[in-house]
Amino acid sequence: RVVERPFGDRHPIAPRTQVTMLVALMLGLMIPFVVFFLRRFFDTTVHGRRDVEKFTTIPILGEVPHGQPGTGESEIIVSKQNDDVLTEAFRMLRTNISFMSIDNPVQVIMFTSSVPHSGKTFISTNLALMLASSNKRVLLIDLDLRRRTLTKQMEQRNNRRGMTSLLTGKIDSLAEAISKSNINDKLDIIYAGPQPPNPAELLMSKRIENIIEELRTMYDYIIIDSVPAMAVADALIADRFVDLSVFVIRQGKLDRNLLPDIELLNSEKKLHNMSVILNNVTYAKHGYGYGYGYYSDEELPKRVRMWHKFKKLFKKRK
Secondary structure, three states: OOOOOOOOOOOOOOOOHHHHHHHHHHHHHHHHHHHHHHHHHHOOEOOOHHHHHHHOOOOEEEEEEOOOOOOOOOOOOOOOOOOOHHHHHHHHHHHHHHHOOOOOOOOEEEEEEOOOOOOHHHHHHHHHHHHHHOOOOEEEEEOOOOOOHHHHHOOOOOOOOOHHHHHOOOOOOHHHHOEEOOOOOOEEEEOOOOOOOOHHHHHOOHHHHHHHHHHHOOOOEEEEEOOOOOOOOHHHHHHHHOOEEEEEEEOOOOEHHHHHHHHHHHHOOOOOOEEEEEEEEOOOOOOOOOOOOOOOOOOOOHHHHHHHHHHHHHHHHO
């Protein structure tokens, strides 16, 4: 006989589906935030002008935004007809350089950096072309006698008529070392020439000072693509005959721990009239001012466009 009929809930007491779904939802939301936080926490590279202004007192000459896919370090992107963001950034650099020469005219400009692959050659080449497009006589010099990056990118690695030939006396005439540019008739180039075994000693010679003084009478601007200043001493040696030293910092490449060392170069006057250019900037604010450009919705990074769409959708629902 049945003493007492069984009783209980029709639904199972385990596993509890709602609790499991809630825990899974919380973990799904929390894990990405933890991953992004850890990535940001352990990422010590420079992320914008705020980092540079926090650790240094060096004036920021401008910002060069991240290029479109396929834009290499040797690519020429500026022209009179272009109105894209990159070209506009170089126009602002050209204007800011004129502001740097109110009391002392800036004629010889040297580009250097902390580490290789910061974009010195890309910026110096396009800035030289931008200055030449304003009807100025411009000379671009590859003074990176060790790697000869500009010379190689211009496919002139076997050109024997260059700066090293001038400094060693293999070429007596300055006109022999100057090559005409096929990009702009106002732009001339002096390539590095054969790679020497003693580049620092060549740059310490009196001969290069005489060459630069003679070139000052021939050109409105002389753009020098030099070596990383914190890797070898060549840039510090060449600083004695330049009017403006531009330190290129690539966003996402340079470690923030090196910024105090860059500030030390400025405070000790090891680089004359020093300024900074931020390269590969992925986003800039709308508005006016140094290094600020205009971005259309199509030119913004994809993640920024998605965030803007989310904010607009949220505002409409409110």
